[in-house]
Amino acid sequence: MPIHFIDFNASFIPEQEPILTADNRAFRYGDGLFETMRWMDGDIRFLQHHIERLQEGMRQLKLEKAERFDADFIRSRAAELIGRNGLEHQHVRVRLQVYRDGGGLYSPQQNHACYIMAVSKLDPDDVKHRKIGLIVDVYSEFKKPYSELSKLKTSNSLVYVMAGLHRTKHxxxxxxxxxxxxxxxxxxxxxxxxxYDKKLYTPAISEGCIDGVMRKVVIDMALDSGMEVIEAQISPDILREADEIFHTNAIHGVQWVMGYKQKRYFNRVSRMLQERLAMVNC
Known part of the structure; x- marks a missing residue:
């Protein structure tokens, strides 16, 4: 079996090789950020959006030299890592983890940023979007607290882990x-x-959601198409009344939700946005 490599601070290392010590701050405290990006057609889709979010997050967390993680750096490191792993002509998931180096307890001893980049092959059919929509439910056992940190993709992901266990169980x-x-x-x-009611709603950033790259792209596309887009506080009761629901992220693009409990939804707006997204040259 060929060796699969990761990029650990500009060194290519076999992914099975141990690289973190017990005092690693990402491991101990979730002290870091990550970006999950899609590589296709020789580049990362919507790379500038990813960079802006990553650099803003690094500055919020007081991580030094955020400007180092610019388009040239991320693109070149991803391209070389993809080549090392023989994935040049594939659709690839690129995950970039940035964390605070050094020791210390809750109070860090320094603010230097280290990184780990990993790549994995995606199913090329995935970009065509499934015709059969998602079946979803509301997870309410643990709720997500919100603050200025809520919009960041941080290494502190326990709420998502618990929600993932619920998704699998059911x-x-x-x-x-x-x-x-x-x-x-x-x-x-x-x-x-x-x-709903001929308007497109999405939870406002102030409601604690991630400031998603595809969220930005879809809002812009919807506005360009003449839709009214409302970022708001939204009760889950709307799920029983909505005409259509869809999810967005940088890997899958736009995903139609087919059903919630006994409720079934149309696939008109999401299909139109999927088609427009496929034509976006980024």
């Missing part, structure tokens, strides 16, 4: 998370959009 395609006030926040790995 045989669902995805679950919808609630914020600490009981309003819709996001799904397990996506932002959520709801078509």
């Amino acid at each position: 045989g669902l395609d995805d679950v919808l998370l609630l914020n600490q006030e009981g309003f819709l926040c996001e799904s397990l790995s996506s932002n959520v959009f709801i078509w």
